[in-house]
Structures are given as structure tokens and as C-alpha cells.
Amino acid sequence: MQRAICAVAVALLVGLGGSLAAAQHLQDESPQDAALAEALWRIAVTTHTRVGFQSIGLVRHIHMNKSTNPELLDVSHAVDAVVTEDPRYEWHLVGETAVIRPREAWTDPADPLNRRVPAAKLTNETTNHVLFRLSNLIFYNQFTPYPTQLGIPVSFQMNAGTVVDALNQLAEQAGQVMWVAWARPRDNPNGWDVCTTPGGPNCHADLDFELWDAEHPNGGVSTQPQRGKPTIVRVPK
Numbered sequence: 526m527q528r529a530i531c532a533v534a535v536a537l538l539v540g541l542g543g544s545l546a547a548a549q550h551l552q553d554e555s556p557q558d559a560a561l562a563e564a565l566w567r568i569a570v571t572t573h574t575r576v577g578f579q580s581i582g583l584v585r586h587i588h589m590n591k592s593t594n595p596e597l598l599d600v601s602h603a604v605d606a607v608v609t610e611d612p613r614y615e616w617h618l619v620g621e622t623a624v625i626r627p628r629e630a631w632t633d634p635a636d637p638l639n640r641r642v643p644a645a646k647l648t649n650e651t652t653n654h655v656l657f658r659l660s661n662l663i664f665y666n667q668f669t670p671y672p673t674q675l676g677i678p679v680s681f682q683m684n685a686g687t688v689v690d691a692l693n694q695l696a697e698q699a700g701q702v703m704w705v706a707w708a709r710p711r712d713n714p715n716g717w718d719v720c721t722t723p724g725g726p727n728c729h730a731d732l733d734f735e736l737w738d739a740e741h742p743n744g745g746v747s748t749q750p751q752r753g754k755p756t757i758v759r760v761p762k
Contacts, residue, residue, distance in 0.1 A: 555582020561614070562705055564607045565625060569702040570739045574600040576703045577624040577692055579638055581613060583707050583733060622693040637663045637688065637708045637732065644685040651676030652699050652744050656734045659688055660748040663708075663732060664717060664756050676744045677701075677736075696736055703737040705745075717756045720749055 558580045569576040578584075604623050608616050616625040630636045640663055647655060653676030662668045677699045683691060692704045709717075709731045720728035728749070735745035750756045 558582040559584050566703050568603045572600040575622040577622050578705045579626040580707045581627050584705055640688050642691045643668055645683045647683055648680045650679055652736055653746055655695050656746045660732050664750045666757055701736040701738050705735045707733040717750045719752050
């Protein structure tokens with residue numbers, strides 16, 4: 526898996542955060558959401574339907590269970606079956622992608638994935654490149670890239686829409702079956718947490734994006750705002 530974690534222009538490295546950051550990262554991970562992500566991934570592969578998942582808790586270290594349920598052939602019934610078991614989530618078909626999000630995220634104008642993305646011609650970029658663009662948009666309201674060669678090569682016309690729409694389009698263009706996104710809960714009314722000292726308590730990912738193919742996670746980015754750069758203020762829930 527090609528995962529980029531940027532430490533200069535966009536974010537502070539989660540990997541450079543030291544023991545405190547590592548402990549925070551583990552604390553953010555959610556076994557419950559990881560199990561749901563695995564079930565949704567299996568549905569995506571079994572039904573040949575693209576799936577998007579905005580997770581409440583951080584999802585990592587997922588492995589595809591090769592066994593599939595032959596009865597889960599209809600995507601609506603399959604997603605209903607797993608999402609009904611977790612009332613925190615609600616799903617809708619967005620274009621041709623089954624998107625599962627926290628219930629309040631669908632109508633929350635301050636949710637990061639509801640930010641508007643401008644139309645843009647993307648040429649000779651990579652999936653991680655585009656994910657960094659989305660991170661910059663969410664943090665700074667700037668759809669600007671960060672130089673990286675990691676990820677799957679892509680060139681396409683990005684349509685205007687929300688971050689959810691952009692993730693749907695990116696996954697389609699890159700031939701991926703699923704995207705997973707996570708944003709740190711809004712616990713800071715003045716904006717996003719910023720890492721001021723590597724290894725300090727505020728050094729952790731604030732955004733996490735991953736793309737998965739039919740066999741394994743296939744690239745992603747974990748980002749946090751750059752110190753000294755103004756960010757978009759987020760209103761607490």
C-alpha cells in the first residue's frame with residue numbers, strides 16, 4: 526500500500542509524532558468501525574458496486590476475508606443489512622456509489638466532506654496527489670497539490686461538487702472499489718489542531734483518506750494542518 530503522510534506543506538507526519546502521537550493514533554482507531562468497513566468492502570467486491578465510507582472512528586489494518594456470502598448480491602439489501610446494525614450511520618446512493626456516512630454528516634454544513642470542490646482539469650497526477658488537494662481544500666480552502674509520486678496515476682476532469690462527489694469520482698477514475706475517509710471530531714472551536722512540537726499531544730492526523738481495490742488498501746494520506754498557516758474555523762457540534 527502506498528500511503529503518504531506529509532510533514533511540510535500540508536501536514537505534520539503522524540509517523541514523526543513519537544510515542545505520544547502513536548498512542549493518540551491507536552486511541553483514534555475503532556474496532557467497531559473497522560468491522561463495518563470490512564463488511565462494506567466485502568459488499569463492494571461481491572456486488573461489483575463502488576462504496577464510500579466516512580468513518581466515525583479511524584479505520585486501519587483491514588484485511589479482506591476471502592469468504593463471501595452468495596446471498597448478498599443486491600447492494601441495497603446488503604448495505605441495509607450491515608448499516609441497520611449500527612444506528613450511527615445512514616447510507617444513500619450518490620450517483621453509482623453507495624455512500625455510508627454518520628447520520629448527522631449528511632445535513633451538517635460544517636462537515637469536512639460537505640465542503641465544495643471546484644471543477645478542475647487534473648493531468649498526470651496521482652491519487653495521493655488528489656487526496657492532498659482535498660486535504661488542502663478542507664484545511665485552507667485551497668484546492669492546491671502537494672508534490673508526491675505515490676499513488677495511482679490519474680488524469681481526468683474533476684467535476685464541481687462536494688468532497689464526497691470528488692472521492693466518488695477519484696475512486697472511479699483510479700479503478701478502486703472503495704474509499705474510506707475519517708476526520709477528527711470537532712473538539713477545537715478555533716479550527717483544527719496543529720502540531721507545534723513533534724512528539725507533543727497535538728501531533729496526530731486530523732484527516733485520513735484511503736482507497737481500496739478488490740484485494741487490499743491501495744494508497745492514502747494522513748494529514749494535519751501546517752503550523753502558522755490559518756485554517757478554516759470549524760464550529761463545534
